[in-house]
Amino acid sequence: MSPQSRTETKTKVEQATESVGRLDLRGGDEGPRYPQYLPSVEHATFPDWEEVNYVDPGTRGTADKRHLFLPGSKHKNITPRIGEEIRGVQLSQLTKEGLDDLALLAAERGVVIFRDQDFKDIGVKRQLETARHFGRLHIHPPYPKGIPEMHVVYKDPAAAGRFSAIKPSDLQSVSSVVWHSDHTAEQQPPGYTFFVALEVPETGGDTLFVSATEAYKQLSDNYKKSLEGLKIVHDNTGMIEYAKSKGLPARFNPQKRSHPLIRTHPATGEKILWAIGAGEGNGMPRYIEGFKREESDATLRLLNDVLQRSGDIQMRASYEPGTVVVWDNRAVGHTPVHDHKGERRHFVRISAMAETPF
Numbered sequence: 001m002s003p004q005s006r007t008e009t010k011t012k013v014e015q016a017t018e019s020v021g022r023l024d025l026r027g028g029d030e031g032p033r034y035p036q037y038l039p040s041v042e043h044a045t046f047p048d049w050e051e052v053n054y055v056d057p058g059t060r061g062t063a064d065k066r067h068l069f070l071p072g073s074k075h076k077n078i079t080p081r082i083g084e085e086i087r088g089v090q091l092s093q094l095t096k097e098g099l100d101d102l103a104l105l106a107a108e109r110g111v112v113i114f115r116d117q118d119f120k121d122i123g124v125k126r127q128l129e130t131a132r133h134f135g136r137l138h139i140h141p142p143y144p145k146g147i148p149e150m151h152v153v154y155k156d157p158a159a160a161g162r163f164s165a166i167k168p169s170d171l172q173s174v175s176s177v178v179w180h181s182d183h184t185a186e187q188q189p190p191g192y193t194f195f196v197a198l199e200v201p202e203t204g205g206d207t208l209f210v211s212a213t214e215a216y217k218q219l220s221d222n223y224k225k226s227l228e229g230l231k232i233v234h235d236n237t238g239m240i241e242y243a244k245s246k247g248l249p250a251r252f253n254p255q256k257r258s259h260p261l262i263r264t265h266p267a268t269g270e271k272i273l274w275a276i277g278a279g280e281g282n283g284m285p286r287y288i289e290g291f292k293r294e295e296s297d298a299t300l301r302l303l304n305d306v307l308q309r310s311g312d313i314q315m316r317a318s319y320e321p322g323t324v325v326v327w328d329n330r331a332v333g334h335t336p337v338h339d340h341k342g343e344r345r346h347f348v349r350i351s352a353m354a355e356t357p358f
Helices: 003-016 096-109 124-132 212-218 221-227 237-245 293-309
Strands: 074-077 084-087 111-114 151-155 190-199 207-211 231-235 256-260 262-264 271-273 285-288 314-317 324-328 332-336 345-353
Touching (some): 096 111, 124 345, 207 212, 212 271, 256 262, 285 293
Parallel strands (some): 084 111
Antiparallel strands (some): 151 345, 190 324
């Protein structure tokens, strides 16, 4: 982003924070433990992103992760093909080299779960500084007052409106599962993503993940060849227009662009089946460029069957106090599971934008 754009963005945020609509809680308990991270309603707009050069920090990581797997720490695979859990390492204390190793591990395993972290208590400045090591920070409302780089995920039975807890009877389908990757219509979509647990239910409220890298490996060599060179049109117009229709903040102008169906990860060199939620209306990937509608629908339906029904390339992330999940938004898709009852679920998400897909 140019210096002028940064100035414009800062000015608009400052103007918006002068009149902020805060969350309306109906009472009944002690209230949120982290009120400074409650979602606010700031009707700020931002200049469209400018494309910038991106160097993936994972390209600097070490193969044995020597700066991340520190003496006394424990780490294990969550499943053979996706996910890693780490205990005995504080994200807040990692060196730059340790963060580079984390990037490479997230690229390789898709999802890294850190337990017993102090990250939620180190303050906004250090939280954003840590995430900024991985790239330019994305902006997506709702966010805490004056902190547009920090997206809030909040469900509370004591809250009014869209932040109230989701009931099965409120769902438009029989399941709350909605597979997607975040903000794929951007020129440089998010890559490394921090998901910080502030308050978690005693049980439930998990996140499911699927490896798009492993999904590509499931395909036959001949079918892989047929997909090379194809592009998917990604479009966030529906999301922007929906927000406007509900009186909610609309951050940028609508985006519509083509990205490769099979993209390559710059840190690992591996191919990624980048079609999670495509054509289903629950994500930004819409259709294959140059295909007739029926051809596109049939192809994307098959690919999403591979992604969504292959339990052998999926994992479930459960949460406990002090959990921070780091995932690579390029390499995995995810979905929340709204199965918790009568308990607050409060997270903040910080996403670093990555390269233009290739």
